[in-house]
Amino acid sequence: MMRRLSRLVRAAALASALVLAACGREERRFREPPSANPASITTLSPLQPGPTVREVKTRGPYDSNAYMVNEGKALFGKMNCVGCHANGGGGMGPALMDDQWIYGSDPQQIFSSIAQGRPNGMPAWGNVLSNDMIWQLVAYIQSMSGQLRKDVAPTRNDDMFTGPSEQRATKMKPKRATGATEH
Numbered sequence: 001m002m003r004r005l006s007r008l009v010r011a012a013a014l015a016s017a018l019v020l021a022a023c024g025r026e027e028r029r030f031r032e033p034p035s036a037n038p039a040s041i042t043t044l045s046p047l048q049p050g051p052t053v054r055e056v057k058t059r060g061p062y063d064s065n066a067y068m069v070n071e072g073k074a075l076f077g078k079m080n081c082v083g084c085h086a087n088g089g090g091g092m093g094p095a096l097m098d099d100q101w102i103y104g105s106d107p108q109q110i111f112s113s114i115a116q117g118r119p120n121g122m123p124a125w126g127n128v129l130s131n132d133m134i135w136q137l138v139a140y141i142q143s144m145s146g147q148l149r150k151d152v153a154p155t156r157n158d159d160m161f162t163g164p165s166e167q168r169a170t171k172m173k174p175k176r177a178t179g180a181t182e183h
Contacts, residue, residue, distance in 0.1 A: 060107035062139035063148055070154045072140030075133055084121065088144040093121060096144045098172065105147070105174030110138045145172045 062068035076082065084093035094102055103113050114134050117124030125134065143153040 058106055058108050060111075060138045060142070061135050063107070063142070064152055065139070066152045066154070068136050069139045069143055069148065069152055072136035072138070073143075073154045075129075075137055076140055079125070079129070079137075081137070088141075096141050098145065099174050101174040105142075105145075107135075107138050107142065110141055111135065114138070145174055147172075147174075 062072070081093075084091060085096055086093075088096040090096070090098075094100075103109055103118060111134055113122060114129070114137055115124065115126035115131075129137075139148065140154070142148050146153075
């Protein structure tokens with residue numbers, strides 16, 4: 001009887017180990033080397049001199065790292081981005097949860113907006129924040145409009161956020177705002 005129970009316990013432990021090994025979840029990298037790829041000058045308008053440049057969709061270095069997205073969320077609060085963007089819903093600054101993006105939704109365009117600033121209110125943070133911190137913010141901003149995988153997106157702060165959590169956000173394809181005033 002004891003032998004049979006022992007075998008049953010071992011079989012259950014082996015089955016549990018196999019199930020846990022098969023779980024597919026994001027990779028959690030807690031130490032990331034700083035990105036050596038700061039955003040280059042990106043196209044903000046389809047009007048340009050010379051031949052048409054093919055638009056290439058880039059990926060941010062933290063698009064699949066839940067820890068870094070949560071670090072970006074914390075940084076979003078600490079740097080008072082909430083003061084202008086009202087938790088992503090838009091206030092003095094443009095909304096970050098919708099599908100209307102004035103300066104583009106590509107990670108490099110978001111990086112440029114944060115690092116270099118934008119006319120009419122967006123300050124340049126490139127001299128204050130490291131590239132790594134800006135990429136964390138980029139990843140969090142993308143999660144607000146549902147552009148990241150659900151298992152990577154952070155959960156909401158119930159006390160400050162009235163909309164659904166980032167994990168439940170409807171995936172929106174941000175597009176350039178037509179006729180929108182620049183913030």
